[in-house]
Amino acid sequence: xxxxxxxxxxxxxxxxxxxxxxxxxxxxxxxxxxxxxxxxxxxxxxxxxxxxxxxxxxxxxxxxxxxxxxxxxxxxxxxxxxxxxxxxxxxxxxxxxxxxxxxxxxxxxxxxxxxxxxxxxxxxxxxxxxxxxxxxxxxxxxxxxxxxxxxxxxxxxxxxxxxxxxxxxxxxxxxxxxxxxxxxxxxxxxxxxxxxxxxxxxxxxxxxxxxxxxxxxxxxxxxxxxxxxxxxxxxxxxxxxxxxxxxxxxxxxxxxxxxxxxxx
Numbered sequence: 001x002x003x004x005x006x007x008x009x010x011x012x013x014x015x016x017x018x019x020x021x022x023x024x025x026x027x028x029x030x031x032x033x034x035x036x037x038x039x040x041x042x043x044x045x046x047x048x049x050x051x052x053x054x055x056x057x058x059x060x061x062x063x064x065x066x067x068x069x070x071x072x073x074x075x076x077x078x079x080x081x082x083x084x085x086x087x088x089x090x091x092x093x094x095x096x097x098x099x100x101x102x103x104x105x106x107x108x109x110x111x112x113x114x115x116x117x118x119x120x121x122x123x124x125x126x127x128x129x130x131x132x133x134x135x136x137x138x139x140x141x142x143x144x145x146x147x148x149x150x151x152x153x154x155x156x157x158x159x160x161x162x163x164x165x166x167x168x169x170x171x172x173x174x175x176x177x178x179x180x181x182x183x184x185x186x187x188x189x190x191x192x193x194x195x196x197x198x199x200x201x202x203x204x205x206x207x208x209x210x211x212x213x214x215x216x217x218x219x220x221x222x223x224x225x226x227x228x229x230x231x232x233x234x235x236x237x238x239x240x241x242x243x244x245x246x247x248x249x250x251x252x253x254x255x256x257x258x259x260x261x262x263x264x
Contacts, residue, residue, distance in 0.1 A: 014172030185254025
């Protein structure tokens with residue numbers, strides 16, 4: 001049973017699922033972040049709950065057997081009111097790098113209708129240590145794998161994407177960044193570190209520190225003393241307390257502009 005997929009299907013947060021089933025939110029978060037199955041009692045509670053959710057959804061579409069018994073010209077008409085245009089086709093994913101053109105520091109494919117596909121270098125979790133040594137080495141950067149993202153203009157600036165590990169940024173809400181997600185960030189140039197970072201407008205950051213790469217929210221920037229205070233979204237503050245970093249120990253800061261969800 002994949003609780004995360006089921007929650008997304010019925011638009012439920014971890015907290016909402018906890019409220020409706022009586023199962024502690026922390027237990028739900030543990031299953032999803034550690035890919036561990038629920039015990040039998042919780043499994044039965046969840047199965048009953050989601051079975052009922054499915055029945056309620058199907059009941060809105062009418063009884064399936066009755067619909068199949070109708071003539072063809074009567075099958076589709078009662079269902080049309082449930083189907084609306086809720087998405088538009090942007091374009092296919094272009095994986096061949098030779099199809100991209102260079103604009104500024106970034107590579108693009110023009111998809112038409114105001115959409116572009118942009119290639120962004122990806123730092124996998126196993127490559128974190130290597131990135132600390134090679135982030136300023138052009139030859140190293142050119143060897144990084146790249147992922148395509150959809151954008152609405154030819155963005156300038158330097159972009160990186162980071163594969164997320166751990167559950168420090170998971171608080172069960174829509175803002176959560178889960179283990180396995182890819183966080184796409186735009187580099188905040190060091191010249192802007194001497195004035196207040198836009199921490200109220202920017203939700204989260206990828207911070208390339210001398211001791212490693214972290215994904216955190218920044219809740220304070222002391223320009224005079226030259227440090228930032230970092231916070232995890234995870235509400236377990238005993239395990240994930242706030243902490244300060246001095247800017248002199250930081251190589252790069254990226255404002256997270258897009259999260260690509262992992263397929264669980």
